[in-house]
Amino acid sequence: MPRKVGAAVALALAAFLVGTASANAAGDPVVNITGIEAKNGNLIGLISASGGASIDPSLTVTVSGKDYPVDAITSGQGTPVARTALLVVDTSGSMGAAGMATARAAAAAFLKSVPDDVRVGVVSFSGKAVVDLAPTGDHGKVQTAVDNLKSSGETALYDGVALAVQTLGSKGERSILLLSDGGDTTSKTTQAQANDALKSGGVRAEAVSFKSTESNVSVLKGFASAGGGSVVSAASAGAVASAFTTAAKTLASQLTFSMPLPPGVIAVQNIKVSGLAGGKGFTTTALVDFGEGVPLPTKSGPASVTPVVGPTEDVVKPSTGATLLPVLGVSPMVGIGMAAVFLGLVAIGVALSAPSFKSGRQTRVDSIDRYVTPGAPLKAKAQNRQTAVSESLVFLGERMMEGRESTSKTMALIERADLPLRAGEWWVLRIVGVVAGIATSMSLLRGGQIMTLVAALLGVVLGLFAPAFILRFLAKRRAKKFDHQLPDVLTLVASSLSTGFSLPQALDAIAKDAAEPSAKEFSRALAETRIGADIADSLERMSERMDSANMRWTAMAIRIQREVGGNLAETLRTTAKTLREREELQRHVRALSAEGRLSAYILIGLPIGIFLYTMQTNPAYVELLWTRPLGLVMLAGGIVSLGIGWAWMRKTVEVKV
Incomplete structure (x- = not known):
């Protein structure tokens, strides 16, 4: 009997203890310290309890065995912890x-x-x-x-x-x-x-x-x-x-607590925070790296610290990695600014000293100019500094463009587009385009160090290729307008020939009465004939200058007629009729392929537009493309796919007539 009573009592006591432990486990909130760090001379952190249990703001922080009373504030009043x-x-x-x-x-x-x-x-x-x-x-x-x-x-x-x-x-x-x-x-x-x-x-x-x-x-x-x-x-x-x-x-x-760093505490320390949560006492610990800490008070007085109030600037800024200029000890933006200033000074120095690097040909021409017009040097000295610098830059551009294989093609496009630019002026324009492209891209694509470098690279590419693209567009547009006017021009020439005019007189009528650009081009061809060039050769040079297949056929027809004879007026009417029919067929094909071309424009422009829009609205979402290896692969694949798609669609809708 005593054994049974003892067993029953022991069993009841065990049940009571287990029930009490279970109740405590179920009712006691779990308290954690998160986001704790030593920053700006203060120890700051967040403290939270599971289940949203309320925490008494009166806390005790124990550091190196010494207690510090701390009054915490609710996170709704502003927290320096992200x-x-x-x-x-x-x-x-x-x-x-x-x-x-x-x-x-x-x-x-x-x-x-x-x-x-x-x-x-x-x-x-x-x-x-x-x-x-x-x-x-x-x-x-x-x-x-x-x-x-x-x-x-x-x-x-x-x-x-x-x-x-x-x-x-x-x-x-x-x-x-x-x-x-x-x-x-x-x-x-x-x-x-x-x-x-x-x-x-x-x-x-x-x-x-x-x-x-x-x-x-x-x-x-x-x-x-x-x-x-x-x-x-x-x-x-x-x-x-x-x-x-x-x-x-x-x-x-969650509560935010902040206290000045205890003097003399350095390196990694295990701190303890005590208080009340849900009406029950708690104690929790955390490891904190105090670094070099705060020095001990000296005879001149204790070290002063500035308390943390409200959110700090680095709450949500992600780490962008180590500085890209560790040797100079400056930030990337400062480095880019220093490089820009250096390049600007070099450009100004080269521009100012460029006149001293004259070729032998230029020296001989200057000597002749001084002999013919003795007052020329005095006029040059009277130029203002701005004109001198601009002329120096243009002269430097002439030297840079001289001897390059692409210079002749560029000048042909400038001549076809009827732009009043010299080779040196075009070079200066390209440099200005690069600077403007970098400024534009860096203003649109704002971000960290990597984003800044990407924006600068895109700006360089934009500045190099945008002027060339615009030049080709202007040249192509003027050439198309010339081809569109050519059938009417040939009809007018044929009518002039039928009334008894000679071919030079008919071309003179075109130069006076036709619209641009036909009037200017035929006026130039007529001017060449007046200084001794053959009229057929002048017309062929005009066809090369305008890159016009229609004009080549016209010049060929005129040359054949001049060699074998015949009715030139009737030949030009037949040529004009052929050109009109060919243009009508080209327009018909262009209308049939309009849907395909529009689809190509939309499919190419849509991802670029969405990318630029998302960069302004949600840059963190887009930054994954260049902050992660998979994103870089996807970005490269997207660019390659866009290029292939553009070439494919262009070949699909391009029909030779």
Whole structure:
């Protein structure tokens, strides 16, 4: 009997202890310190309790065995610590349409309660884990990203958690809110590796267990334990939404504490924070790197520090890597500015000294000019400094363009476009185009160091190719206008010949009565004949100058008629009729191919326009293209695909007539 009584008492005592422990485990909130660091002479950090439990603002911070009373403030009053949260959503086939609807409603409940300063992103995982939306302060985009999620495929839970930790980075207060059933079928990352990523990254993890045929709550508990969070089992859509709302309230109830760095504390120290949460005492610890710390007070008085008030400038700025100019010890922007000033000084120096680098031919010409017009040097000296510098730049451009294979082609295009430019002036215009292109691209594509270099490179490319493209466009437009006028011009020449005019007289009538550019070109050809050139040769040079096949046939017809005889007026009428029929056929073909050309313009311009628009509205989303290896591969592939598509569409709609 005594043994039975003793056993009963022991069993009752054990049951009481277990029940008490369970009640404590269920009722005591879990308190964590996140985003803690020594900055600007102060120790700052965030403290939060699970389930949104209230924390008494009177805290005690223990550093190196000494207690410091601290009064914390709510995060709604401004926090110097950047806060980022990721919604990690299971989109595998086991979730189904009902699960996706639950996720959308839960995300809406979370975004309704989360503080405005918290950046929120979305990571989903099915067969593989993807970042659907990088962390952003625009919570409307977050809801849109969640609404676009679809359920299908296998489950890569561990990869999703690892990707979320990687996306959050290493600065500020970071947390993930995981909605999953705990199942995993295709992850390359192991469960242990995902737990280690949470621990080493200092990321707080809150998990919501969604009921499905593959539920595995133990996995979610492991994540919550590694991330210092909790697991909520939600059997219905309302319970899931409630759990998400509780997670948002946890962020809203966070307290920010700040205190001056204790003098003499250096290197990595284990600090302790004590206080009350939910009416119960708590004590939590964290490792902090104090660096060189604050020196001990001297005889002249204690060291002064500036307290942290409100958000700091580096709250949400991501790290852009090490400086690109470590040798000079300056930032990239300062380096680019120094380089621009240096190049400008060199250009001015070369421009001012360019007249001294005259060729022998130029020296002889100057000697003749001084002999013929003795007052010329005096007039040159009377020029103002601005004219002298511009002439020096043009002269330098002439020297740079001299002897180049492309110079003759460029001058032919300038002549065809009827632009009053010399080779040196065109070179100066290209340099101005490069400067304007760099300024334009850097003003449109603003960002970090890499983005600045990309913008400068794009500006150089734009400045080099845009003037050439415009020149070709102007030359082609004037040549087309000349071809369009040629049948009417030939008809007018034939009419003049029929009334008894000679060919030079008929061409003179064209030079006086025809529209531009025909009047100017025929006037030039007529001027060549007046100084001794053959009229057929002058017309052939005009056809080469305008790159006109129609004019070549006309010149050939005139040459043949002059050699073998015949009725030139009738020959020109026949030629004009042929040219009109050919132009009519060309216009018909152009009308039939208009849809294909318009499709090519839209398909090429659409991605470029969307890229520029997104750079202004959501640059963080686009920066993934050049901040990650896969993004660089995608960017290169997109550019190559655009080039191939442009060439393909151009060959498809180009019909020779």
